[in-house]
Amino acid sequence: MFLNILYILLGIFVTFLILHTIIRVVRYFYKFPIPQSLVKFIDNPLRRRIQPPYETAIRHGIESGMRVLDVGPGNGTYTLGAAEHLGSEGQLIAIDIEPKIIERLQEKIETEGIMNVEARVADAYELPFDDSGFDLIYMITVINEIPDIPRALKEFHRxxxxxxxxxxxxxLLDPDYPLAGKLTQKVQSANFHLLEKIGNFFYYTLIFEKSGE
Ligand SMILES: C[S@@+](CC[C@H](N)C(=O)[O-])C[C@H]1O[C@@H](n2cnc3c(N)ncnc32)[C@H](O)[C@@H]1O
Structure with missing residues (x-):
């Protein structure tokens, strides 16, 4: 009995590993946004245990009164977690390239009567905002879905x-997971410097500060 359970668990783990590897290889060559129909699957109880929305916002350094940009909100769970920290003086704008995602987020905002969040369809390559208007930009499991990262980083800097x-x-569970070292190199080449790394190989947060103009 015990051996059977062990075999089943091993089977699940190996299947996951094979699928994950195949998706990673495909995604390495073909980068595109996650299909919006799959977004609800990445917002699940296991993930919320590893990355709790409210605590993730604290980890990101989001504080009352800030003007914050959330790139690629997906299901919006982390967007709403961040909004709780901003208070009525703060503002969070969430942008996503996928209109359906923004439509669903807009519905959530209206249903829950949230006043400090705005949802807009936009591409990270062309942000519909003036220069130097945000205190903080964050993105969770998004950056490696963007084919031309230096181009997006230039917009974030602006x-x-x-x-x-x-x-x-x-x-790490995300098939687009980037190694922290590689991501740091790319971001530092775009005129940012690393302030803090939190977490481990399995789950990490990198906080950069804009340097120079
Ligand atoms: C893997 S999901 C992550 C969702 C959410 N941040 C989370 O962690 O649950 C990636 C999100 O980034 C969005 N995205 C991908 N490329 C984008 C781009 N160039 N500009 C804006 N959003 C983009 C996708 O549509 C999707 O909502």
């Missing part, structure tokens, strides 16, 4: 205030 923060959270 819309951040001087000394504004750029924050990435990543999870």
């Amino acid at each position: 819309v951040l205030k001087p000394s504004g923060k750029l924050v990435f959270s990543e999870l």
Whole structure:
């Protein structure tokens, strides 16, 4: 009996590993946004245990009164977690390239009567915002879905205030997971410097500060 359970668990683990590896290889060559129909699957109880929405916002350094940009909100769970910290003086704008995602987030915002969040369809390559308007930009398991990362980083740099923060959270379970070292190199090449690394190989957060103009 015990051996059978062990075999089943091993089977599940190996199947997951094979699927994960295949998806990783495909995604290495073909980068595109996650199909919106799959977004609800990445928001699940296991993930919320590893990356609790409210605590993730604290980890990101989100504080009352800030103007914050959430790139790629997906199901919006982390967006609403972040909004709780901003208070009525703060503002969170969530942008996503996928209109359906923004439509669903907008419905949530209206249903829950949230006043400090705005949802807009936009591409990370062309942010519909003036220069130097955000205190902080964050994205969770998003950056490696963007084919031209330096181009997006240039936009993040443009819309951040001087000394504004750029924050990435990543999870190994995501087939697009980037190694922290490689991501750090790319971001530092775009005129940011690393302030803090939190977490471990399985789950990490990198906090960068905008440097220079
Ligand atoms: C893997 S999901 C992550 C969702 C959410 N941040 C989370 O962690 O649950 C990636 C999100 O990034 C969005 N995305 C991908 N490329 C984008 C781009 N170029 N500009 C804006 N959003 C993009 C996708 O549509 C999707 O909502």
